[in-house]
Amino acid sequence: MLFQAPVFETIFRTPVEHRLVIRGSRSRGAPMDGVRWFHDEFDAAGVLVARYETYDEIDASGAARCGWRRYDAAGRLVARHEVPMRWSALVALQQSRRGAEIVLQRLGGQLGPTPRSRHGLAA
Template sequence: MLFQPPVFETIFRTPVEHRLVIRGSRSRGAPLDGVRWYHDEFDAAGALVARYETFDETDESGEERCGWRRYDAGGRLLARHEVAMRWSALVALKQSRRGAEIALQRLSGHGSPVPPARRVLAA
């Protein structure tokens, strides 16, 4: 099965009147395996409202994780969410890509403060 990345608009809960534009992606090989995507969100008037960094990786300590970070137009971290498994494992656990995307959504609104860093295992 080919790798199918998430539908980022679903994860970020992008309003339908906004546009999400990919700025790029980066991948790296073993032993630190992973991929990162970078997106910009524009409102209906074309103003930049947010930037996102999404990741699916095995980090320096060998921990598997996937998640995202949301920044305002000025580069300040607004929100983040992470699960302690790779994207493919999350899809398998949730039995669908859509279920995995929902598991990666943040539960509160876009304007909430950044919670303390913690790992969350999606059940």
């Protein structure tokens, strides 16, 4: 099967009036095999609103995974989502690239305020 990269605007639910710009990508070979993409999202006025890191890889332990992380304009991680398989396996499982993109849209890793201990410090 020919590799078909995801449509990142679909995965990130980028509003139509926003612009998603690729900053670059990185590939690496065994034993940690994979590729990462880096995007910036700008609003209609051209203001940076988010940065994204998307990945499709085999990690150091040999586990397959693909997913993304969203950072706000200040660089804080605000959302993430990951599935335990490579992009091509997800496309095959969903029987379409569009189906795989929908699976990656889910916000299983929405981040909120850091929990605090009884002493007021981050847990």
